[in-house]
Amino acid sequence: MDGLDSAVAILAGAIRAGTPLVFAALGELVTEKSGVLNLGVEGMMLIGAVAGFITTVATGDPYLGILAAMIAGAALSLVFGFLSLTLLTNQVATGLALTIFGIGLSAFLGINYVGTPINGLKPLAIPLLSDIPVLGPVLFTHDVLIYASFFLIATVSILLYRTRAGLILRAVGESHAAAHAIGYPVVLIRYLAVMFGGACAGLAGAYLSLVYTPQWAENMTAGRGWIALALVVFATWQPGRVMAGAYLFGGITIMGLHVQALGFEISSHLVATLPYLATIVVLAVISRDATKIRLNAPASLGTPFHPAA
Amino acid sequence: MQLRLEPRAVTSSAMQYASPLIAAGMTVIAGVLLFGALGTDPISALYMFFIRPLTSVYGVSEWLLKATPLLLCALGLMVGFRANVWNIGAEGQLTFGAICGGGVALAFWGNEGVWTLPLMLVAGALGGMAWGAIPAFLKNHFNANEILTSLMLTYVAVQVLGYLVHGPWRSPEGFNFPETRMFGDAAQLTPLVDGTRLHSGIFIALLALAAVWIFLSKSFLGFKVSVAGQAPAAAAYAGFSRKGIVWLSLLLSGALAGLAGIIEVAGTIQQLQSVISPGYGFAAIIVAFLGRLHPFGILMASLLMSLMYLGGESLQMNLNLPLAVTGVFQGLLLFFVLGSDVLIRYRVRLVRDDERKAGA
Numbered sequence: 001m002d003g004l005d006s007a008v009a010i011l012a013g014a015i016r017a018g019t020p021l022v023f024a025a026l027g028e029l030v031t032e033k034s035g036v037l038n039l040g041v042e043g044m045m046l047i048g049a050v051a052g053f054i055t056t057v058a059t060g061d062p063y064l065g066i067l068a069a070m071i072a073g074a075a076l077s078l079v080f081g082f083l084s085l086t087l088l089t090n091q092v093a094t095g096l097a098l099t100i101f102g103i104g105l106s107a108f109l110g111i112n113y114v115g116t117p118i119n120g121l122k123p124l125a126i127p128l129l130s131d132i133p134v135l136g137p138v139l140f141t142h143d144v145l146i147y148a149s150f151f152l153i154a155t156v157s158i159l160l161y162r163t164r165a166g167l168i169l170r171a172v173g174e175s176h177a178a179a180h181a182i183g184y185p186v187v188l189i190r191y192l193a194v195m196f197g198g199a200c201a202g203l204a205g206a207y208l209s210l211v212y213t214p215q216w217a218e219n220m221t222a223g224r225g226w227i228a229l230a231l232v233v234f235a236t237w238q239p240g241r242v243m244a245g246a247y248l249f250g251g252i253t254i255m256g257l258h259v260q261a262l263g264f265e266i267s268s269h270l271v272a273t274l275p276y277l278a279t280i281v282v283l284a285v286i287s288r289d290a291t292k293i294r295l296n297a298p299a300s301l302g303t304p305f306h307p308a309a
Numbered sequence: 310m311q312l313r314l315e316p317r318a319v320t321s322s323a324m325q326y327a328s329p330l331i332a333a334g335m336t337v338i339a340g341v342l343l344f345g346a347l348g349t350d351p352i353s354a355l356y357m358f359f360i361r362p363l364t365s366v367y368g369v370s371e372w373l374l375k376a377t378p379l380l381l382c383a384l385g386l387m388v389g390f391r392a393n394v395w396n397i398g399a400e401g402q403l404t405f406g407a408i409c410g411g412g413v414a415l416a417f418w419g420n421e422g423v424w425t426l427p428l429m430l431v432a433g434a435l436g437g438m439a440w441g442a443i444p445a446f447l448k449n450h451f452n453a454n455e456i457l458t459s460l461m462l463t464y465v466a467v468q469v470l471g472y473l474v475h476g477p478w479r480s481p482e483g484f485n486f487p488e489t490r491m492f493g494d495a496a497q498l499t500p501l502v503d504g505t506r507l508h509s510g511i512f513i514a515l516l517a518l519a520a521v522w523i524f525l526s527k528s529f530l531g532f533k534v535s536v537a538g539q540a541p542a543a544a545a546y547a548g549f550s551r552k553g554i555v556w557l558s559l560l561l562s563g564a565l566a567g568l569a570g571i572i573e574v575a576g577t578i579q580q581l582q583s584v585i586s587p588g589y590g591f592a593a594i595i596v597a598f599l600g601r602l603h604p605f606g607i608l609m610a611s612l613l614m615s616l617m618y619l620g621g622e623s624l625q626m627n628l629n630l631p632l633a634v635t636g637v638f639q640g641l642l643l644f645f646v647l648g649s650d651v652l653i654r655y656r657v658r659l660v661r662d663d664e665r666k667a668g669a
Contacts, residue, residue, distance in 0.1 A: 039456065043640075079644065086312065088655070089647040092395055092456070096594055097643035104636020111631040218633075223464050230457045269472035276461040276468075280443075283458060284451035293452065306314065 004134070010251065010258060011138045015146060016212060018250025020045070020204040020221075022149045024228035025235070025242045026156050027200025032232060033160060034193035035173035037302040039095025040080050041201050042225025043102020048073040048202025049209035050106040053113055053216040062121045066145070066206045073202020074195045076102060081194040085187050088304040103219060113216045120214030121145065145207050152200075157239040169193060173298030176305040186305050201225065223276065230279045234286050236296040245282075252278045314655040324653040329599055329606070331652070332645035333613065339641050349628055357627050358620035368619065370505035374577060376615035378403065378586065380514045381569035382593030383600065383607045384521045385562030391525075391602050392537040394558035398444065398459025399566040400590025401466040402437040406567020407574045408470055409436025411489065411581040414496040415478060421495035429496060429571055430513075437567015438560050440466060445559035449552045455559065463590070471583050478581065489581040498576030508576035517565060522604040530557070566590060587618065588636075595643045614639070 024041050031038050052069030056062045080098045083089045121143045130140040160166040169189060172179045176186045204224070209216050227249060235241035256271030287293055337355065344354040362368045382399040389396045396402075410433030417425055443462055447453040471487070480490045498508035525531035537544040537554045545551070574585055596614050600607030621635030651657070 083644065083648055086314075087648050087651040088314065089651060093598060093643075094647055096397060097640060097647060100591060100595065100643060101637070101640020104633055104638070104640045107633035108631055108637050111633060223461070226457060226460050230454075230461075233454065233457075267472045267476055269468045269475060273465045273468045276464045280447070280453070280458050280461050284447050284453040287452040287454065290452045306316070 006258070008134060008137050010254065012141065013254040013258075014247050014251035015138065015142065016250065017253045018246035018248070019146050019149050020207045020212065020224055021228050021231055021246035021249055022153065022243055023204035023207060024201045024225055025231040025246060026152060026239060027197035027204075028228055029232050029235070029237060029239060029242060030156060030160070030169070030200075031193050031197035032301055033173045033237065033298055034169050034190045035176055035298050035300040035303070035305075036084065036190050036194055037091045037095065038077065038080055038084075038098070038194060038197055039092060039229065040077070040098025040102065040225075041197075041228050042221055042223065043099035043106075044073045044076050044198050044201035045205035045208070045221045045225045046102045046106035046219070047076045048205030049220060050110040050113070050205075050216060051202065052206030053116075053118065053209040054109065056118050056210060057113060057116055060119075062119070062210050065210055066203065069202040069206030069210075070199040071202070073200070073205065074198040077194050077198025077201070078191075080198075081191045084304065085190050085194070088306055091302050091304070099225070107218045110216045110218065114218070116216065118210070118214050121211045143211050145203075145211060153239055153243050160239065170298070173300060176300050176303075180305070180307060186307075190305070201228075204228070227275060227279050230283050233293070233297075234282055236286070236292065237298065238296075249275055249278065313658045313660045314651065315658060316655055317653075320653050324649075325601065328649035328652055329601060329610070329646060331649040332599065332642060335645040335649070336638060336642045339645075340638065343634075343637070347630070349630065354624065354628060354630075357623045359616060361627070362616065362619035362623050366502070367505055370502060370507035372612070372615050372619055373511050374505075374507050374615075375589075375618050376611045377510045377514045378569035378573050378589040379593050379596050379614050380608060380611040381517055381572070382562075382566045382590050383596035383611055384514075384517055384604065385565035386593055386597045387600070387602045387604070387607055388521065388525070388534060389558035389562050390538075390597055392534045392554045392558055393541070394448075394555055395456045396441065396444065396459050396559055396562045397456055397594060398440070398461075398463045398590070399562060399593050400586060400588065401459065401463030402440040402563040402566035403570035403573070403586055403590045404463070404466040404470055405440040405570070406433040406437035407570035407581065407585050408466070408473065409433055409439075409567070410571030411492070411574050412478075414492040414575065415489055415581075417496070418490060418493055421493040423495065425493070425496045426498070426575065429575055430568065433571025433575075434564040434568045437570060438564040440567070441559040441561075441563020442556075445556050448555050448559075455555070459559075470581065470585070474581055474583050480580075487583040491580045492575060496575065497579050498572065506577055508572075510572035510576045513568065513572060517568070518604055518608060525604070534558070566593075592618075592639055595639055595646070598643060599646050617642075 024045055028041055048069035051072035052065040055068035056065030080094055084091045084094045123141055123143050126140040130136040168184055172184060172186050172189045180186045205221065208220055231242055231245045234245045253275050256274050260266055260271060340355060341351040344351040363372060382403060386396060386399055410429040413429045413432045440462060444455040444458040447458050448455045474487045474489055478489045480488055498510055501507050501509060533549045534554060537549055574581055578585060592614050596607055596610040600610035617635055617638055621632050624630040624634055625632050
């Protein structure tokens, strides 16, 4: 029974550690499906984390914090949108700029909040469902945001593949010229997709600063935004696989801690390299099949669109 | 009213030079607004940021000191960026170079000779090169995106450094601080001017600048790099090896970043610590773009970026503003650089609504 208990703890922990990745990667997936590559996920997450934290400190209400984080993430993504969609700048460089700016601005805004304690979001066990053996404690004893992430995965899958709006979004991402010729507002659709990605990244940041480790620290995302970008490739742009990948990475993140807790003498620094090394390995394995990547990646990903050109 | 971009028939050469200046000017304007919003007198803040650091010999020496790693890293990145190879892990390559070169200094601690410093520099460059070789290998043989792999390796390198200075390499006399022994005298780049920290690393960086400039402008391989970036189809048709370009870009930028790392620890810090760079490897990305991917542009840009680091410190000391202001300015600068570059390829026009309808 002890083994089962710790397995349940590991699985539940993997879901918690993977949830910020779910949010950020789902948002980026939608952005990329519209043909836009936004490498600014890390920066938008940090802005979301700091905005959510400050709002929660100011109002005492973590739900307002979550809302503020989404708004802040979306607002920052608009900067990326204006540069890359309106001014047609290089998307790779602009995304990098967004991350650098987000790291700087979040550190600047959060300077007086380092070490401030807050009441983070509390877990909320779902009655009846949480009583199911094994599955109950793994899936249904979490905080509201994790349930929201389950809901978001389902919503994004349905929206993308079962609705007309999703079809248009994917058409824009596959061939902006064709979508433009049919009369779809390519740039507007891309703006919306970018903002959705920004809001999701902000939410991911809020999850970190309000739930996962309820505090603000400079650079607290620690590369999760980049891991989320790798996850989208890993998932070959499919929402369901994003979830699987995110929990896998969540599992790797907490695995090190469990190994240490078992009494193995491993440097915490070396344990901390695991998620990054895993990302590299997984990315290499998945990308190896170049044809598969080409078939699944939106065809006009990363290319600017100018109606007159 | 609507903003409309009209493609230029030929790229504007005037704008090639003007756009970095426009970007720098807009960053200053943004700075005025930012300081105003913070309730700080913008004029004195700008003075503290841009002028004050350069009013003393020590200030100027620090300016050149901080420009050194930026220049080295950005020169390497430039070669890759020209060929659309996106190494954004210069920070990691810098760190790993510092680890390898610093390891040499520690291995021969107490037995140094005139050979120690050259050996450290070589080890640093090779270490950075090895760290850059990983994304190149993964890109060429596994099709893995070099942006993501090079960045992930940055986190790995920083953690490895943390492990070493907290563990096996921690100084026996260091009262448990996470740092190694001070390097021996013969393993240090000593100050050029008494009372400053400026060391001969700046000359190494200038040599690298000359070498990279000659390589790009005079060698056939350098020509291939530019063609690979500007006209990939032509490069493929001419039979230029894409894999070769990827190897070249990442090995060269890795080596230069590694050199920057060992120069930083052998000269400026003189030991290994858990943090050895305030993000030089990332700031170098901005430097490369601000310098318009040209060696001499990058020289200017690295001086400006170095001044921004000093300016941030000056604001912190004199006006009690947080050091993070530097990061905000860096991000803004890159936004403005990228935004201004649009003027090179497009003419911007404001179109009135009635005109739009007439045109439609």
